[in-house]
Amino acid sequence: MSPRRTRVDRTRPPAATPPREFRFPPFYRCGIAPGLDAVIAPNGRGPLVNLQFLVPGGGAQRDEEGLSGLATLTASLLDRGTEQRGALEIAADVERLGAYLGASAGWDATAISLAVLSDYVPAALELLADVALGAVFPEPELERVRKERLADLLRRRDQPSALAEEQLARSIYGDGIYGRPILGDETSVERVTREAVRNFYRRHVAVSGATLLVVGDVDPDAIVDKARQAFAGWRPSEPEPVLRIEAPASRSLRAVVVDRPHAAQTELRLGHVGIPRRHPDFPAVTVMNSILGGKFTSRINLNLRERNGYTYGANSRFARRTGPGPFRIATAVATENAGDAVREVIGELRRLRAEPVEVEELEDARSYLLGLFLYGVQTVEGVAGRLEDLAVFSLPDDHLERYPEEILSVDRDSLLEAARSYLDPDRLTIVAVGPGDMLEPQLAEWSPARIDPGGEPVAPA
């Protein structure tokens, strides 16, 4: 190869070459046991496999009133003892394979996932089935996990971002399901009994409609046989009817200050109720949010960070949940800029509702979202995450194939319509976590209530 000395034109972006087509990797669905389907995406980019036992419909939305944290505690206990193995044996068997096992509950689902080298898939599958089917929730393990959770709750009070997120949810949803802390609080965690855990498992985890996700370097036929053997003992109960979560009554614009007198900075959140993931306008909302606060070059980030230097970064998000989850804007600002930052954010919301976005802005957002989609399928976890969405939100199997066209079909009119329907600057809750004495005067026009990090009211100094 001889160096070519052609002069390049640096004055404008070079033209792209023709794009290569991309399609989401193929996947197959088949029955493994009554009430249990497998979704298999053979994907040979490395000797890795991601296995996931996923139960949609359960999750923290099923926590009973007064027992917040039950779903997440149940999940934490799944790998702490089965009919065949004690907690440390499970850990030893998983880690001997070099595997990583995690059990967790979100709002909408409980999941047990295993990342493992492909050579060890049969053994990993057997372990996954043991944990999913055979969990026995030993009393001493519940006490252990309870103590760990109480320490975690104490620790969360130190974290300004965690305080801000929880306070925002509480302010938006009040006593509603999404207003409760997913990890529970001191009182509810103390109240959880082994009986409650076992009930939760029987009613919301060991139920029909679960999915076994297998993504990575596997032979689909061989894996189906193995999975049928491993899950032969699966005897699920019928799931409870789908939960309908209603949006809370909206309230007028107001502020809450969580007082941390020594804080070096202020964590800010602004938000209100959003829309369910399955809502037909969700694609329009996704593109709109990308422009508002979903990427580095979003309006809010460029405004607060690049124009004003108030912050290291700012972003916005519509939560993806089966019910109407929150829409929220998050940033951490120098405390003396908190009031101005809030005003700028509200101004951006009003602007997005007032006039259509620029054509280029729309095109940028759409191609960025499609780029992220491609970027995400590089990893087995990324592919599994997309397949998880199908199961959790009951989306059709061709959803992933249609995703690009759904995003591309969002135009300036539908985006403006989405902004007007789903952004409401007059119904925001503002949460500021920082030095109360400095924050209150700046937020005076939104009549802030002041509380301490434990949620108790504080009188201004």
Add this chain to the structure above:
Amino acid sequence: MVIHPDPSLPLVAVNLWYHVGSKNERQGRTGLAHLFEHMLFQGSEHVAANDHFRYVQQAGGVLNGSTWYDRTNYYETLPSNHLRLGLWLESDRMGFLLPALTPEKLENQREVVMNERRQRVDNQPYGRAMERLHELLYPEGHPYRWPVIGYMDDIAAASLDDVETFFRTFYAPNNAVLSLVGDLDPEVAMEEAEAWFGELPAGPPVPEVQVASAALPGDAREVLEDNVNLARLYLAWSLPRFGHEDWYAADLLSRVLTEGRSSPLYQDLVYRRQIARDVSSFVFPTELASTFLLVATARPETDPAALLQALDEHLVRAASEELPPDDIERARNRLLTGWYSDLQTVGRRADLLSQMTTFFDQPERIATEADRYRQLGGPELRSLARRLLTRDRRAVVTVLPRRRGQ
């Protein structure tokens, strides 16, 4: 320059390592390398401020940069038909940065970085611990003594002149490695890179970093109070550089001791005695020396002194008894899973290639890196603990909950 074709997805990673980081700074101007990284996103002669982000994102790409002790990296993963865009953007800021630099941009990014420091350090629970730990571990004049993000006063003091000098000293082709990974034709990629970067002139030789003689910290200890509810211990040792055989032994030992619920420290401190909420350890892959870090968070009712004593018992045992082969096998298997997991993305592969090339001039080491752990067993790990993880070589920072009324 390193090229690694992989056509499995229509993606290409463009990754640049500049061999400059916080170790190349001087006292009074700490944080300059990182602040400078921010300035590289503020446009260059042919690219307006923030257009770097805009062009990459509108092409469907993902991008960022980061600064560490020894290096600063800049990277984008793009749909592969936009390879040229990445080369144009990276070559423009390597060759044509200064005409676009203005005092206003610097002023703005100084504010942004000061807020970054508040967000990551000053307003984080335990945020100051790592800083103090390094100050105890590394003597005055050692370039790993100060934090990568820099001290607040130094960030505030950085001038346009500092930034320009930094660019002229460190930002030139002779101090950089370019890695291209993904859906590309190697010959075309080579030609394109030559076309965009070939005409950029080399800079002057990069000044060598002076390392102060390594006085041992001698079990230096400090107690910090912070707005936290749980006490936490930070123990650190300075070990041989990344690439040294001791480094791999330290990395493996760290994983044996604390990774996973089968590890001895987790089982003893978190599971059985329940005196810690968590325990973890790491060894940094840095070039002048490496820092071995052991961190444990106490339970609300635990006396931190008892926790330190328990950690000490484990360290003494690691130095005197051979670890069981099963424990080592487990850690090695986990390491392998993590390694393959890392290699899934073109971006991470490109970054590793840049690293191996910058530090060792051997990109091919990426293929044999995992094998280095196969030759290590009980005797090597015990020897490492006995020789290097000793009390006189370490520093300890204890973070305690702030007493009420303060």
